[in-house]
Amino acid sequence: MIRGVIVSGPAHVASDAAQFTALGVLLRDRGGFLADASNGTPARRTPGQARRRRDLADAASGWFTQTEASEEGTS
Numbered sequence: 001m002i003r004g005v006i007v008s009g010p011a012h013v014a015s016d017a018a019q020f021t022a023l024g025v026l027l028r029d030r031g032g033f034l035a036d037a038s039n040g041t042p043a044r045r046t047p048g049q050a051r052r053r054r055d056l057a058d059a060a061s062g063w064f065t066q067t068e069a070s071e072e073g074t075s
Contacts, residue, residue, distance in 0.1 A: 004033035 005027065007013050013034075014020035024034035045053075 002032060004035065006035045006037050009038045010036050 005013065010017065010020040014023055020034070020036070027034045
């Protein structure tokens, strides 16, 4: 049983706003809910945040490009 659906954007479950609204009505009529968790504006990221996210993704995948971090402990 599904109580509700939360999406990060209406396009994930519908092709347009009218279809998203209709799906929300359908779910509500069956005792559920449909919620859009996006706020309509893209998140702003600084260059430092983007670099940090890339470094984390590289570390998670086994790639580690920050050689200076491993060299600090050897001095």
